Amino acid sequence: MLDAFTAPGRFFRGNLHCHSSRSDGDPTPARVCAFYRDAGYDFISLTDHFMERFGYPVVDTTPFRADGFTTLIGAELHAEGIDNGEIWHVLANGLPLDFAPLMPGETAAQLAQRALDAGAFVSIAHPGWYGLTLDDALAMPPAHAVEAYNSICDWETGRGDGNYLIDQLLNKGRRTGVIATDDAHRYGEEACRGWVMVKAESNSPDAILSALKAGAYYASQGPSIHHIEIDGDHLFVETSAARSMWLVGHAARSTVVMGRGITRARLPLEKFSGGWARLIIADEQGRRAWSNPLFV
Ligand SMILES: [Zn+2]
Numbered sequence: 370m371l372d373a374f375t376a377p378g379r380f381f382r383g384n385l386h387c388h389s390s391r392s393d394g395d396p397t398p399a400r401v402c403a404f405y406r407d408a409g410y411d412f413i414s415l416t417d418h419f420m421e422r423f424g425y426p427v428v429d430t431t432p433f434r435a436d437g438f439t440t441l442i443g444a445e446l447h448a449e450g451i452d453n454g455e456i457w458h459v460l461a462n463g464l465p466l467d468f469a470p471l472m473p474g475e476t477a478a479q480l481a482q483r484a485l486d487a488g489a490f491v492s493i494a495h496p497g498w499y500g501l502t503l504d505d506a507l508a509m510p511p512a513h514a515v516e517a518y519n520s521i522c523d524w525e526t527g528r529g530d531g532n533y534l535i536d537q538l539l540n541k542g543r544r545t546g547v548i549a550t551d552d553a554h555r556y557g558e559e560a561c562r563g564w565v566m567v568k569a570e571s572n573s574p575d576a577i578l579s580a581l582k583a584g585a586y587y588a589s590q591g592p593s594i595h596h597i598e599i600d601g602d603h604l605f606v607e608t609s610a611a612r613s614m615w616l617v618g619h620a621a622r623s624t625v626v627m628g629r630g631i632t633r634a635r636l637p638l639e640k641f642s643g644g645w646a647r648l649i650i651a652d653e654q655g656r657r658a659w660s661n662p663l664f665v
C-alpha cells in the first residue's frame with residue numbers, strides 16, 4: 370500500500386482494460402488511444418480479447434505512443450475452466466507482442482502463469498460479473514491484482530464490483546493488488562469511470578510496468594489519495610475531499626471516519642494488527658478510491 374506514497378516520481382493516470390475494433394470494441398486502436406490521450410490520461414493498455422479462433426490479435430499500440438502518452442502492450446486472455454461453466458477472463462498488461470495464443474490443452478492457470486513468466490502485470494478481471502468464486506481464484510497462480518471496479522460491467526449489468534474477492538483472497542493469505550478499469554467497448558458512458566494512479570519516475574512503458582508490479586499505485590473512480598503513512602499506531606491519510614474513509618481488514622474488521630469534505634484522517638491500526646488493512650474512500654457523489662492492502 371505504501372509503495373505508491375514512498376516511491377520517487379509522480380502519479381500517472383492510466384486505464385488498464387479496454388477494447389478496440391480488433392476484437393469486439395467499436396473504435397480502431399488509433400482512436401482508442403486518441404480518446405484517452407484527449408481525456409488527459411498518461412497511459413493505457415489496450416487489452417483486446419486474444420482469441421485466435423476469431424482472429425483477435427495482441428494489438429501493437431506502439432505507433433500511438435506520443436509525447437506525454439504511452440501504452441503497455443496488453444490483452445484479455447481466455448481459457449476454459451471456471452466452476453460455473455464460463456471461460457476465464459484474465460487481464461495481462463505488459464505482454465510481449467509475440468505472446469503465443471492459447472495452446473492445445475492449456476489450462477487457464479497455465480496461461481496466466483505464462484503471462485506472468487513473460488513479465489506481464491496480471492489481474493483477475495470483473496469477478497462479480499460472472500460469479501467467479503474464491504475457489505476459482507485460488508486455483509490460479511497468484512495474480513498481481515483483482516478489479517475492484519469494472520465500469521462496463523457496472524454500467525451494463527450492475528455487477529462491476531470485485532471487492533468481495535479481494536477481501537476473501539486476503540483473508541486466505543493470498544496477497545493481491547486492487548485496480549479499477551473501464552473495460553471500454555463503445556466509448557460512451559462506460560468510459561473514464563475507473564482508473565489507476567501509478568507512481569513512477571517517468572511515463573515510459575518499462576517504468577509504468579515496474580511500478581505496477583511493485584504495487585506503487587491506487588485505484589479510483591474520482592477521488593485522489595494524496596498520501597498514506599504509518600504514524601505510530603495510526604494510519605495517517607491525506608486525500609481529496611471525502612465523505613467517508615474506511616479501513617477494512619480480516620473478516621469483519623473495519624474502522625471509519627465520516628464527515629463533510631474530510632481531507633485528512635488518522636485511522637487506528639490496532640484492530641488490524643497481525644493481518645491486513647486497505648483504505649477505501651468515498652466522495653460526496655459516492656465515487657470511491659481504493660488503496661492496495663497494507664500488512665500490519
Ligand atoms: Zn472480460
Ligand SMILES: [Zn+2]
Nearest residue numbers: 386388445552
Ligand atoms: Zn474486457
